[in-house]
Amino acid sequence: xxxxxxxxxxxxxxxxxxxxxxxxxxxxxxxxxxxxxxxxxxxxxxxxxxxxxxxxxxxxxxxxxxxxxxxxxxxxxxxxxxxxxxxxxxxxxxxxxxxxxxxxxxxxxxxxxxxxxxxxxxxxxxxxxxxxxxxxxxxxxxxxxxxxxxxxxxxxxxxxxxxxxxxxxxxxxxxxxxxxxxxxxxxxxxxxxxxxxxxxxxxxxxxxxxxxxxxxxxxxxxxxxxxxxxxxxxxxxxxxxxxxxxxxxxxxxxxxxxxxxxxx
Amino acid sequence: xxxxxxxxxxxxxxxxxxxxxxxxxxxxxxxxxxxxxxxxxxxxxxxxxxxxxxxxxxxxxxxxxxxxxxxxxxxxxxxxxxxxxxxxxxxxxxxxxxxxxxxxxxxxxxxxxxxxxxxxxxxxxxxxxxxxxxxxxxxxxxxxxxxxxxxxxxx
Ligand SMILES: Cc1cc2nc3c(=O)[nH]c(=O)nc-3n(C[C@H](O)[C@H](O)[C@H](O)COP(=O)(O)OP(=O)(O)OC[C@H]3O[C@@H](n4cnc5c(N)ncnc54)[C@H](O)[C@@H]3O)c2cc1C
Ligand code: FES
Ligand code: FES
Numbered sequence: 001x002x003x004x005x006x007x008x009x010x011x012x013x014x015x016x017x018x019x020x021x022x023x024x025x026x027x028x029x030x031x032x033x034x035x036x037x038x039x040x041x042x043x044x045x046x047x048x049x050x051x052x053x054x055x056x057x058x059x060x061x062x063x064x065x066x067x068x069x070x071x072x073x074x075x076x077x078x079x080x081x082x083x084x085x086x087x088x089x090x091x092x093x094x095x096x097x098x099x100x101x102x103x104x105x106x107x108x109x110x111x112x113x114x115x116x117x118x119x120x121x122x123x124x125x126x127x128x129x130x131x132x133x134x135x136x137x138x139x140x141x142x143x144x145x146x147x148x149x150x151x152x153x154x155x156x157x158x159x160x161x162x163x164x165x166x167x168x169x170x171x172x173x174x175x176x177x178x179x180x181x182x183x184x185x186x187x188x189x190x191x192x193x194x195x196x197x198x199x200x201x202x203x204x205x206x207x208x209x210x211x212x213x214x215x216x217x218x219x220x221x222x223x224x225x226x227x228x229x230x231x232x233x234x235x236x237x238x239x240x241x242x243x244x245x246x247x248x249x250x251x252x253x254x255x256x257x258x259x260x261x262x263x264x
Numbered sequence: 265x266x267x268x269x270x271x272x273x274x275x276x277x278x279x280x281x282x283x284x285x286x287x288x289x290x291x292x293x294x295x296x297x298x299x300x301x302x303x304x305x306x307x308x309x310x311x312x313x314x315x316x317x318x319x320x321x322x323x324x325x326x327x328x329x330x331x332x333x334x335x336x337x338x339x340x341x342x343x344x345x346x347x348x349x350x351x352x353x354x355x356x357x358x359x360x361x362x363x364x365x366x367x368x369x370x371x372x373x374x375x376x377x378x379x380x381x382x383x384x385x386x387x388x389x390x391x392x393x394x395x396x397x398x399x400x401x402x403x404x405x406x407x408x409x410x411x412x413x414x415x416x417x418x419x
Contacts, residue, residue: 006266006283006329032307035286040305048327100395101320101322102307104319105321105322
């Protein structure tokens with residue numbers, strides 16, 4: 001890891017000005033993605049600005065859905081009775097991220113900002129129609145995820161919270177990569193006021209996406225059998241040492257069926 | 265160089281570090297507490313697990329400066345003189361280790377589990393150990409050790 005200047009931000013405004021003052025600054029949440037990236041020298045920022053001391057960025061509140069502060073850890077989400085009572089699928093998803101030590105430090109803001117194509121939270125954001133709140137605006141999930149590790153965030157923009165509207169029914173099913181626990185394929189299905197939404201992570205060539213063929217089939221009949229014979233094209237899916245695009249395509253329908261069954 | 269201060273195994277310590285110094289490097293290289301191990305560079309193996317303010321964390325994936333002011337417990341801080349912590353004793357009784365490389369992280373992780381879920385089932389124990397990799401034991405005796413310790417720790 002190359003050396004850098006380390007600073008603790010006192011407030012979100014502080015962090016934004018530190019980012020602007022730095023040659024090549026980056027904010028840090030739990031460091032669960034950032035530090036492995038720095039260790040592998042895949043990035044070498046001049047300044048690392050720690051958000052851990054900023055008050056008001058973590059916590060969960062309920063009103064017509066749940067709002068989760070950017071610095072809230074995966075462990076806090078998975079253990080939250082508010083989340084379990086409002087959108088249990090979200091607590092299940094958080095419980096399935098990595099391992100207990102990753103969940104103790106990794107945050108929702110970091111996961112969403114990073115937009116790893118195999119991360120879990122982006123699927124929940126897209127399927128539930130979440131709103132990502134930043135220091136300057138609100139961004140709909142549909143407009144937020146822009147391909148591999150790319151988001152709508154400006155260089156100096158900081159996520160403050162993510163709001164998820166409640167769904168009539170929702171569930172997430174992941175086929176984890178046996179080594180990393182990231183999603184080889186993860187499917188989040190939600191029956192919402194805006195219709196049925198199905199988001200797929202782990203599989204897309206350009207990151208998380210909505211599976212329209214599955215959404216259409218489920219719109220008229222929200223049951224696993226409605227997906228019999230429905231296929232997803234392998235054309236824009238990833239192929240790597242872990243799985244071919246065709247295998248991922250097959251898993252998408254399988255995981256979607258399981259999710260619909262789990263959603264009840 | 266920046267200075268960092270924290271409490272390690274109940275004792276206040278401080279030292280000069282680079283911003284990039286990892287907590288595990290501070291513990292091993294500066295404090296010479298070499299019980300905490302490094303088994304990977306991908307944050308996956310759990311050999312480096314310590315407690316930060318009572319929560320298990322991977323000390324290879326934290327900067328020393330991030331835990332300025334925190335209370336850290338390492339494997340060296342568990343025993344009371346010659347008396348092993350119940351988790352250490354249970355690993356000894358149940359042959360819960362072979363080469364011992366993964367053991368400090370296993371023990372620290374397991375203590376956090378028993379604190380949060382004193383009556384953890386075998387499945388819950390196995391799931392909790394997701395982030396702790398052992399190349400020797402096949403996990404069976406590790407799980408047995410944790411079950412015994414949970415009983416002795418009042419679970
Ligand atoms: C062993 C291991 C297994 C894992 N398994 C999974 C898994 O199964 N599923 C999964 O989804 N993830 C997994 N992860 C990743 C984990 O979920 C991380 O918590 C997550 O990627 C983000 O980490 P973090 O919150 O610590 O953010 P950091 O690592 O601190 O930051 C990540 C990026 O986000 C930026 N950032 C952070 N917070 C903000 C903010 N508020 N506003 C703007 N930008 C911000 C940072 O600048 C950085 O670029 C795993 C990680 C590890 C190490
Ligand atoms: S050394 Fe492997 S997880 Fe820390
Ligand atoms: S005892 Fe050798 S790695 Fe676990």
